Amino acid sequence: xxxxxxxxxxxxxxxxxxxxxxxxxxxxxxxxxxxxxxxxxxxxxxxxxxxxxxxxxxxxxxxxxxxxxxxxxxxxxxxxxxxxxxxxxxxxxxxxxxxxxxxxxxxxxxxxxxxxxxxxxxxxxxxxxxxxxxxxxxxxxxxxxxxxxxxxxxxxxxx
Numbered sequence: 147x148x149x150x151x152x153x154x155x156x157x158x159x160x161x162x163x164x165x166x167x168x169x170x171x172x173x174x175x176x177x178x179x180x181x182x183x184x185x186x187x188x189x190x191x192x193x194x195x196x197x198x199x200x201x202x203x204x205x206x207x208x209x210x211x212x213x214x215x216x217x218x219x220x221x222x223x224x225x226x227x228x229x230x231x232x233x234x235x236x237x238x239x240x241x242x243x244x245x246x247x248x249x250x251x252x253x254x255x256x257x258x259x260x261x262x263x264x265x266x267x268x269x270x271x272x273x274x275x276x277x278x279x280x281x282x283x284x285x286x287x288x289x290x291x292x293x294x295x296x297x298x299x300x301x302x303x304x305x
Contacts, residue, residue: 228268
């Protein structure tokens with residue numbers, strides 16, 4: 147009777163298959179990333195990158211670094227932005243070299259130059275930055291969103 151009591155008790159819980167747990171945990175983690183100051187950006191990112199979960203994770207990580215602060219948060223934010231941008235280009239273009247992928251995805255010289263300049267900014271103030279400010283990190287987040295929009299809009303218009 148003790149065993150039956152436990153089984154009856156389990157009927158009150160929502161059960162999931164083990165094979166679905168990884169997906170559920172990831173969805174829960176991504177959905178919980180609604181930060182106060184950047185709520186609008188998080189929402190836009192989730193919409194834009196719904197088909198690119200690894201890129202979304204990098205971008206949400208960048209936002210989280212700025213929100214939580216700490217040692218090296220600003221450069222880590224920009225480094226995550228750079229990863230998001232490079233990985234999105236590689237993923238969509240299926241090229242190992244992001245610059246080659248960019249040539250495939252974006253035909254406009256001005257748009258290409260904008261994305262390359264964004265990457266240079268990330269390198270200068272993120273990975274190799276010494277005097278990175280909070281404003282640099284915030285600007286990097288905004289530039290990332292703009293670059294993502296350019297890449298995704300070019301990808302859709304080429305189909």
